[in-house]
Amino acid sequence: MNAEIITIGDEILLGQIVDTNSAWIGQQLNLLNIRTQQITSISDSEQAITEALHAASLRADIIIVTGGLGPTKDDVTKQTISTFFGKPLVRDDKVLAHVKNLFNNLAPRRVLPEINYAQADVVEGCQVLFNDVGTAPGMLLTKNEKMFFFLPGVPFEMKFLITHRVIPILREQRSDQHIEHRHIITVGIGESFLAEKIKDIEESLPDSIKLAYLPKVGMVRLRLTQTAPSPVTIDFYHQQLIERLGTHVVADKDISVEQAIVEAFTKDKLKLAAAESCTGGRIASGITAIAGASAIFDCGIVAYHNRIKMQVLGVKAETLDTVGAVSEETVIEMAQGVKKLAHADYAIATSGIAGPGGGTPDKPVGTVWIAVAGKYETVTRLFHFRNDRSINIERTVANAYSMLWNLYVKEKEK
Structure with a gap:
């Protein structure tokens, strides 16, 4: 299985906030052996959302969308989703009770504004992904055997839903590919010198194993990726690289x-x-x-x-x-x-x-x-x-x- 991540929000495109959601989601998908094919950031407009959902459905089996689920008029995502799937929005009583309870527990106690009632609106027939830590629920819909997850963009709410709602569902799906990664963190050697030093090892890698160079100021991260029914040889090459690079190796795992x-x-x-x-x-x-x-x-x-x-x-x-x-x-x-x-x-x-x-x-x-x-x-x-x-x-x-x-x-x- 492969996935695509779509983030919705003009604030991302304007550079007012940095999209950290996609990186985190990609990490979680990788742990499930689900490859992320593409990450797309789009504006909160009906045309952009519709086009992105259609394009993603042609590329990926799993589409995860974050953002645009707020109650204000500039958030058009829910109505666009409703149109895309050809199903109306309906009010979920359980979600509405939860939203009211959140407002009742605020200090000082607050009455739920009329605009927030829309937080309980979901696409008819969807699987509601209940949001214990916020007001906007997530939704799971399917179309042409593709799974669409719609989640709030607030990072701590998104992480809660991914961890407690999305991952358990995805674990039930079976992937026909097993993906393994190994990492090496190096310092004190530039990318080109490093590549020359391990050239023969890189050239000996089988087609099922790819080596990526991920340079950053002061360091280079090497990532070995193996796509095969079962991991057999990746550890052999990982160890070869570690031994060749010697004291330049700071870590043999993906850490800072x-x-x-x-x-x-x-x-x-x-x-x-x-x-x-x-x-x-x-x-x-x-x-x-x-x-x-x-x-x-x-x-x-x-x-x-x-x-x-x-x-x-x-x-x-x-x-x-x-x-x-x-x-x-x-x-x-x-x-x-x-x-x-x-x-x-x-x-x-x-x-x-x-x-x-x-x-x-x-x-x-x-x-x-x-x-x-x-x-x-x-x-x-x-x-x-x-x-x-x-x-x-x-x-x-x-x-x-x-x-x-x-x-x-x-x-x-x-």
Whole structure:
């Protein structure tokens, strides 16, 4: 079986919100061995919805639609669905009672507005996907043996319905294909160099296994995908790639670099600290966004002003006066200072000119120094990114993680 995901909403097309629903739905479908053929975002208009539903029905067995189920006049999805399936809208008493109850439980208690009665309207003959956590129910309809799921666009409501209503239905369907994925997360090697390093392995892959390169700033994710009646050989090639890439491998599963660091440091009972200037806390934020980060992360200092670098991190006034804040000497003292302050095993320090202003002929915008203090040594590196502010910060964070990982692997081997 294959699927198509359709997201409805002008706010998506205008860039006012980012469509995270489709990515999450795609992940859940993949776990069920259901391949997502296409993801489409459309406006909340009758023509766009009708055309998208028709086109999707020609490509996919399962069509999952999110958004457009609100009670206001700009949400025309329900009426369009009614027309598409040739069935009228009817009011569901159970859903209406639920909506009324939600409003009654609000503090202060509220009377259900007349407009919200329409939330209980569903297409006649559909399977109502009851929404315990919101007012808009989901619906399942079939046409020409294709399954159409219509869900609210609010992420937590959509996730509830996918998890508790849609997945149990899809599990009852049998797929004639078994899809297996394996992932490898690499740092410290560019996409082209990586491809050259594993060229012979890639060329030896059977037709049932495909290799995809998914580059991101500072890392490359490799994804092996096998489509066959049963997974037999994918693990063999997965292991071959891991052994070939050696210390560039951060993880052999689909996780972030930050999660790989947290897991590795937790296993080895190591502590990490960060002293950040140009990255403004992004390194600490990335680490602490991972569940379990408290086991390895005790301290993050955003030392934007030189006074904080001196008073909190112990950077010498002489260093700042002589070579400036954006210098190798300063980031070394910052890293060693925060490492001592936090009693950590490893520490990262960043200082640079993110832009768009602040550059000089000697230190133009994009000049960044990174230091990583380890158990036995401190390593540094100078970067000249020369891009806009957000990209400079993103690249600094990515390279800081890469430098930390490389030093960790090096010292682990001692």
